[in-house]
Amino acid sequence: MQAIWDFFKNDRYAKHSGIELLEIGAGRAKARMTIADAHLNGVSLVHGGAIFTLADLVFAAASNSYGTVAVAINASIWFVKAAREGTLYAEGVETSRNPKLATYSIKVTDEAGETVALFEGMVYRKKDPIGPPARE
Amino acid sequence: MQAIWDFFKNDRYAKHSGIELLEIGAGRAKARMTIADAHLNGVSLVHGGAIFTLADLVFAAASNSYGTVAVAINASIWFVKAAREGTLYAEGVETSRNPKLATYSIKVTDEAGETVALFEGMVYRKKDPIGPPARE
């Protein structure tokens, strides 16, 4: 499990976006993002890209949780409530898995526990173990 | 059209992500993102969230190009080629529009012109004109 935590510690866009990974378990993960000015769009709401990135990190952590590399091939997101301040949380669970493909369902909620976005994504599962970054 | 450019000039997450809007026309837009260390994930590839954010900005610009507010309600993305350096471009066109809903197709390409991701999104169209940010 340490290799996976190291892997995500090295995720520069997540760090740049102020996203913090909270938990990784078998096929599941959780993260949070405290809303700052840098997350806002032109009308001062949290940018859809920031919400997607938060969910995407959980998607990556949950799908790589078995220690072998999983590559995101598709994701769909539904934006159901605008967010403008406070902390957002994303929590994801595995919804299917076979040797080559797996799917994950991630929910993004606000501090009041209300749903901000729903995200469903599919990965292609490789045989390679997660190790030190391939190129540094 | 100036109001729309101002609107996107005020998009802090796009700016924070190094995304530059290049063109806005009726139902279409174009943007670019020069890959930097801050865009990379744990294996030094461009993070899916950064690619989504680039496409999402084009989606927002194209759908708001008529001068009335359009709110993103759904998007699907397919990641088809990894990217690690150089500049990425996103270009979007409108694929349908009625008074309440519209859809946009955005393609993200690399410097060699190869497709990195495909994005299709739907907006809910309000009657409100795009003006100065509602809350500042």
Add this chain to the structure above:
Amino acid sequence: MQAIWDFFKNDRYAKHSGIELLEIGAGRAKARMTIADAHLNGVSLVHGGAIFTLADLVFAAASNSYGTVAVAINASIWFVKAAREGTLYAEGVETSRNPKLATYSIKVTDEAGETVALFEGMVYRKKDPIGPPARE
């Protein structure tokens, strides 16, 4: 609730596809489809269109369960296991709802309880009550 059952009794494509609605509750529904030769594709597996149609009926029933008309505007489906015989079940729950939009998550399973497909859809909610078919 009777109006909704009548509405679905009048669904000719569901009937033509051998789909039977089993339950409708507030924001949820359940249906089944016993696989027949007419559901198969060129390699004798259940056609993706038949699986989608089964999930789509549950989506429609769940989203129209409040007695006002909900119109499907988008759906994504992930096919995770092939099916060739027996009975398929689809069960759906509401994952978000505001006055204008709502989302539903539908899971299609086989007799062994294994997941065949995952479906997530969004509706636009009208104010019109569900009544006798508008045009007959």
Add this chain to the structure above:
Amino acid sequence: MQAIWDFFKNDRYAKHSGIELLEIGAGRAKARMTIADAHLNGVSLVHGGAIFTLADLVFAAASNSYGTVAVAINASIWFVKAAREGTLYAEGVETSRNPKLATYSIKVTDEAGETVALFEGMVYRKKDPIGPPARE
């Protein structure tokens, strides 16, 4: 190419749904469905499942057009205009392809040429040649 036409001639759900494949080329295909009573839902509009099935057949034909088996793993559809009579057409083109994955964009239009639905799907590409149905 003959093997592919035979493959689709054997597609029972497409036939049951009154769908006729018109063209198959490298990475592209076209089909039509003349609306009949059996395609309608409870409010006498063409059922979303029937529209999906029409698009899905084109998706399958286009993605199997190279003579090796391609399996649908995901699709998203946006319903943008209701249909109630006449003939619907679906036309699809390849939007990306690598050795393992490919994506296709399918547009469903009515007789007036107006867009009824947009469909984007991804397949997993196997090495197996398309031959006589594996199990009969």
